[in-house]
Amino acid sequence: MSDVATDTHKLAKSFDATQFLTKYSTVLALLALVIFNLIFTKHFISVQTLNVNLTQVATIVIVGVGMTLVIATGGIDLSVGSMMAISGAIAPLIFLGTAVHISEIHLSVAVAMIVAVTTAGAFGWFNGWLITHFRIQPIIATLVLFIAGRGIAQVSTNGNLQPFKLGEFQWIGLGRWLGVPVQVVIMIALVAIAAWVLRRSLFGRQILAIGGNEQAARLSGIPVARVKRWVYCISGLCSGIAGLVVIAINSSSDANLVGLGMELDAIAAVAVGGTLLSGGRATVTGTLVGALIIQLVRYTLLSNGVPDDVAKLVKAALIVLAVWLQRQSRA
């Protein structure tokens, strides 16, 4: 796997059309979609269109950031949707006073958010522990929590919907900061931090080294187990935040539905974005672009009157195309 190791710049050394296409394929696809919409979709040029698409894509990107790091190590995390459900179930239990009663509302909301996100992070850490301690394949280890996690969320709420109306909490999904929706700010911040970590920090280089060649990484003294546990923990934390955003937008938490199918959306965004699914090469900004493409495809089909079912087919075709392009760049 050394040929696909850390440095992407090597590929661009000798310029030709195929390589240009593979390198910028995702950005080009996004541009093509935007141009298509400018021509065919009515009322596309407006701030509100941007708002709708960014707020809808935010949760996928937030989860996708964690997923990108996990996939960069050569792993995968199927449990993100379930961890969203757990976080989404726990927070209202606290700020509605069902489980513990805290009379000061701001304190109660703060405790709820911290406990919810930390719990999701802890579950993520548990994934990492299963993977590193027992050497279980990531797809199996996270499958455990994919199944059990939603069960935990359902049991803790008896499977009931928890409706609420609480401005002190819902700013995370409905509020705006300098005119930009809060979840979009969170999304951009997370993407920026993760991109910096992957590119510049020691931790980021360790992640990529493990994904490129785990054996070599271990032999060169990288604490493989610790790095992996942290990566899965981060994925859990991101899922926890996304869970809070989803329930805040909907003014209700439904353990059966929060984050349902999110793992696939996140993995699709990562794959379309150009991160190598076998690890060793990752781009967080690519994930952002990938998620935007998937979102824009859905929006385009919806606003032009094509049923949602067809959108799923197009989404699948995009993934196939992305993987094909990846193979081209390897050859």
Added chain:
Amino acid sequence: MTLINRRAALLMTVGIVGAFAATALADGLPKLAVKKTYKVGFAQTESNNPWRLAQTASMKAEAEKLGWQLVYTDAAGSAAKQVADVNSMIAQGVDAIFLSPREEKPLIPAVMAAKKAGIPLFLIDRNVDANLAKGGTDYVTFIGSDFLKEGTTAGENLVKLTGGKAIILELEGSTGSSPANDRKKGFDAVIAKNPDMKIVASQTGDFNRDKGRQVAEALLQAHPEATVIYAHNDEMAIGAISALEAAGKVPGKDVTVVSIDGEKDALQAIIDGKMAFSVECNPKFGPAAYAAAMAYAKGDTLPPTMTNTDRFFDKSNAKDSMADSY
């Protein structure tokens, strides 16, 4: 293979199927013995909204009241799991099965399996495809609301409310489910008779709040001229209200929201002036369902469909109806 051979094979298949159908017809409906208490199964389709929770609660409460044993399953939105659920009820030897089929066609095997096992099956709330299974021969009866009429009622009241002038966005329920099919059919037929009313977009929101909101956001953006949103259930309507608010529009003023079900949150939205009306679809099935089973055991012939009477909620009665709402 020649055409003739194929035709012969087809004829033979038809013959065999016909023979099976004839024997099934001869067998007729399974009987239900008269007993003091029964062990019955209730196969719920999903529990993702207040309506379903109210329905389950009603089935459980009434069973407890009668002292019956209830085997409860939740298919979590999967038709395949629901078929498996019914099969496991058959294996557990229940006396009767109450089924809320998720979709019209995929649940036919479950209905037929129960019939073959000699267990009477009652459809509640949603129906199956009438061409493939019939009330009175394949299952005992269908107890539920008339979804077609709900759609028509919503349409007629919208005509009254808007004076026959509207640009409408429709949020459909789960694709292929009987309430989605009929609520669309009934409503669209009324709208088609009014030349100044137009449905500019109709997309599925899968009966759920989050999806309904996302779809409404996209549709509102593509059709900012819309004056009415018609949702096939209250959850999607509430999602649409959040979408309207996010788009800086005033629900109830810029855009009229109308829907079906009559759950608590919807009544509150009507009181707040955000929703115009909601056609009731009563989820409290327990008493009616078990009463039908007992009547059937006694030998009464039940009609193939039994329709609930549904109310209509708007500003005039929303407040008074809050108390017994769900």
